[in-house]
Amino acid sequence: MIANKFSLLAGTIPTSKEQYVSILLDYIGKTTFLTDKEVQGIVDNMDIRTYKKGDLILQEGAITTMCLFVLKGCIREYRIKNGEELTTNFYTDQQPVSCLIGNPNREPSPFFLEAVEKTIATASTPEEEEAMFKKFPRFEQICRIKVEELMTETQSKMSDYITSTPTERYLNLVKTRPELIDKVPQYQLASFIGIKPETLSRIRKKLAKGE
Amino acid sequence: MIANKFSLLAGTIPTSKEQYVSILLDYIGKTTFLTDKEVQGIVDNMDIRTYKKGDLILQEGAITTMCLFVLKGCIREYRIKNGEELTTNFYTDQQPVSCLIGNPNREPSPFFLEAVEKTIATASTPEEEEAMFKKFPRFEQICRIKVEELMTETQSKMSDYITSTPTERYLNLVKTRPELIDKVPQYQLASFIGIKPETLSRIRKKLAKGE
Numbered sequence: 001m002i003a004n005k006f007s008l009l010a011g012t013i014p015t016s017k018e019q020y021v022s023i024l025l026d027y028i029g030k031t032t033f034l035t036d037k038e039v040q041g042i043v044d045n046m047d048i049r050t051y052k053k054g055d056l057i058l059q060e061g062a063i064t065t066m067c068l069f070v071l072k073g074c075i076r077e078y079r080i081k082n083g084e085e086l087t088t089n090f091y092t093d094q095q096p097v098s099c100l101i102g103n104p105n106r107e108p109s110p111f112f113l114e115a116v117e118k119t120i121a122t123a124s125t126p127e128e129e130e131a132m133f134k135k136f137p138r139f140e141q142i143c144r145i146k147v148e149e150l151m152t153e154t155q156s157k158m159s160d161y162i163t164s165t166p167t168e169r170y171l172n173l174v175k176t177r178p179e180l181i182d183k184v185p186q187y188q189l190a191s192f193i194g195i196k197p198e199t200l201s202r203i204r205k206k207l208a209k210g211e
Numbered sequence: 212m213i214a215n216k217f218s219l220l221a222g223t224i225p226t227s228k229e230q231y232v233s234i235l236l237d238y239i240g241k242t243t244f245l246t247d248k249e250v251q252g253i254v255d256n257m258d259i260r261t262y263k264k265g266d267l268i269l270q271e272g273a274i275t276t277m278c279l280f281v282l283k284g285c286i287r288e289y290r291i292k293n294g295e296e297l298t299t300n301f302y303t304d305q306q307p308v309s310c311l312i313g314n315p316n317r318e319p320s321p322f323f324l325e326a327v328e329k330t331i332a333t334a335s336t337p338e339e340e341e342a343m344f345k346k347f348p349r350f351e352q353i354c355r356i357k358v359e360e361l362m363t364e365t366q367s368k369m370s371d372y373i374t375s376t377p378t379e380r381y382l383n384l385v386k387t388r389p390e391l392i393d394k395v396p397q398y399q400l401a402s403f404i405g406i407k408p409e410t411l412s413r414i415r416k417k418l419a420k421g422e
Contacts (some may be wrong), residue, residue: 035283078362088370091312098366101357127246148313151362155309157321158369159299162405163290194373 008064008113009057011123013050020048020120023071027094028142038136045132049123051075053116058113063106065126068097073119074183077111078191087188090116090180097121098154099146114186161194167203169193219324220268220273222260231259231331234418239353249347256343260334261327262286264387269324276337279308284330285394287300288322289402298399301327301391308332309361312325327395372405378414380404 014020021043028034034042048071051057057066057075068075070091077099079088088111091097104126124132133140136150160172170193174181180189190200225231232254236394239245245253262268269275279286281302288300288310299322302308310322313417335343344351371383375415381404386390391400401411 077370079370081374086374086375087364093277099370101362101366102339102356103274103363104356109268110367132413133352138319140355141344141351144351144358145313147355147358147362149315151309151358152311152313152361154365155312156321158365158372159290159310161298161369161372162299162403163292179267181406194374 008062008066008123009051009055011055011057011121014048014050014120017043017046017048020071023094024069024122027069029144034136034138034142034157038054038138041136042132042139044161045128047123047128049121051119051121053115053117055115055119056112057115058100058111060110060112062107063108064100065103065106067100067124067126067129068113069122070095070097070144071122072120073121074116074180075119075121076114076188078114078188079111085188085191087192090177090192092177092179092185096146096150098150106120149160166193166195166199167207170203171198171207176195219277219279219334220262220266222262222266222268223321224279225259225261225331228254228257228259232257232284234305235280235333238280238357245271245347245349245353246393249349252347253343253350256339256346258334258339260332262330262332264326264328266326266330266371267288267323269311269319269320269322271323272319274312274319276314276317278311278335278337279324280333282331282333283307284332285327285391286330286332287327287395287399289325289399290322296399296402301388303388303390307361309365309410312323312358315331373376377404377406377410378418381411381414383419 025039051073060080063114066093070093072093075091075097075099076087077091078085078087080086089099097113121160129143133143161169164172173189173193187197187202190197193200235254235257236250241388262284262401268279271291281301283304286302286308287298288302288308289296289298291297292401295385300310308324344354372380384404385402397411398408401408
């Protein structure tokens, strides 16, 4: 399925969302504690979408203010430059899709989003979030704190990227995101660490030989 | 002046903070409108610090949960790798120091922060922020929205970096952050775009010749 030029692909709604609630609560729970009533209210208001492997969730140039939070699965962010697909991020279990978090000026998307595998995600518009935060002010506080943490993490990843060699970037990926290594084609991993597939191939061979 | 191993350099407090208030309000104002009473309350609670050119604000390995927001000036973020200083970001007027935004687990800093020039910044601990948000809940909402925007911007910068050549990165810097070009030594700009100073020198010569 392919997203149209003007919006995020809607996805399908799973028959039961209860099974995914614990994933969200686990993520939230690291920060603070919510009452049962708050949890129930948040869950009732949650909009969960399922994307099939290969679904194009967002097209370059499309405008969306919708936010996604991956409960389970993998979404790839990429751009196309001189006809070449360049992967710029992967969002996996318990990760907000950070390129979508704040778009108040309704800028057209510079990237594509694609489901690498079957992916279940919460989807929300700023209006839905505002309504939820009005009902559950503590949830707004949690979201603020989580975005702050994510911000520092992302800046740290950016600094790691700038100060690392391609081999160091690959080793870091193997260490910090091992789930990606088998899940994702080599050419996507290669562009994500800023190199050509053949260079990644050489790096892997060298590492396998223990050089 | 040099920060000690365990904290952010305190800086000095300017005699009058009124002159800087408009800078903060301009930043906030883009998002929403606050009442005069809210503005006055926020300003009264603001802690403003001045750093001299060359001040080492934070050392690698130091632990801080303090946040900085640059009102005026320039703070450089860098790491030291194999004895070499590698610049990973510059924070200028109206920019939160994003590497400091959320550190709930009190992780030691992987980077140094230094004042490139005289810099005036707001400084706040999470406890001070909590107290402020309790008094002015709308300010918490503004901060959440601003961090969300910053998050998307930062992810976008990260994607730009991954998909750009060094020449494109340099041209992008000239276009989006022209204030840095004259303010900052060449070797710092070079490492910020992931290249050696001699490569930047070659790029600049080529561009000057119109190649």
